[in-house]
Amino acid sequence: MDYLFTVFVRLHPLYDPNRMVEKVNTEFEGKWAANTMEGWQIPYPAELFEKYPSVSERKRRKQEEEKIKKEEAAKAKKKKDKKKSNDGEATPSHTPHHTPHHTPHHTHSR
Numbered sequence: 001m002d003y004l005f006t007v008f009v010r011l012h013p014l015y016d017p018n019r020m021v022e023k024v025n026t027e028f029e030g031k032w033a034a035n036t037m038e039g040w041q042i043p044y045p046a047e048l049f050e051k052y053p054s055v056s057e058r059k060r061r062k063q064e065e066e067k068i069k070k071e072e073a074a075k076a077k078k079k080k081d082k083k084k085s086n087d088g089e090a091t092p093s094h095t096p097h098h099t100p101h102h103t104p105h106h107t108h109s110r
Helices: 002-011 017-033 046-051 055-086
Strands: none
Touching: 002 017
């Protein structure tokens, strides 16, 4: 709270910071007493999980998105490879290779 107070004083040098603190405290106390302070209700409302996901939930979502992207890329590659093989553009996996038989020349010594 001290940091926010300092920032407020720097940004609004002509405004009485004590009035701001009183206003924030009054607003907070009212919301707290009425159990309407967003994010602090017990039980925690499900719609707030979507609005403010936890760090672990954000990490899980990111991993899920990456997994989906990889799966989509793999499917696209498979589809492309299949199309390639259907079009006859695929290179054969084995190319016959003929190696000529080489016989060394012998010299006879006398």
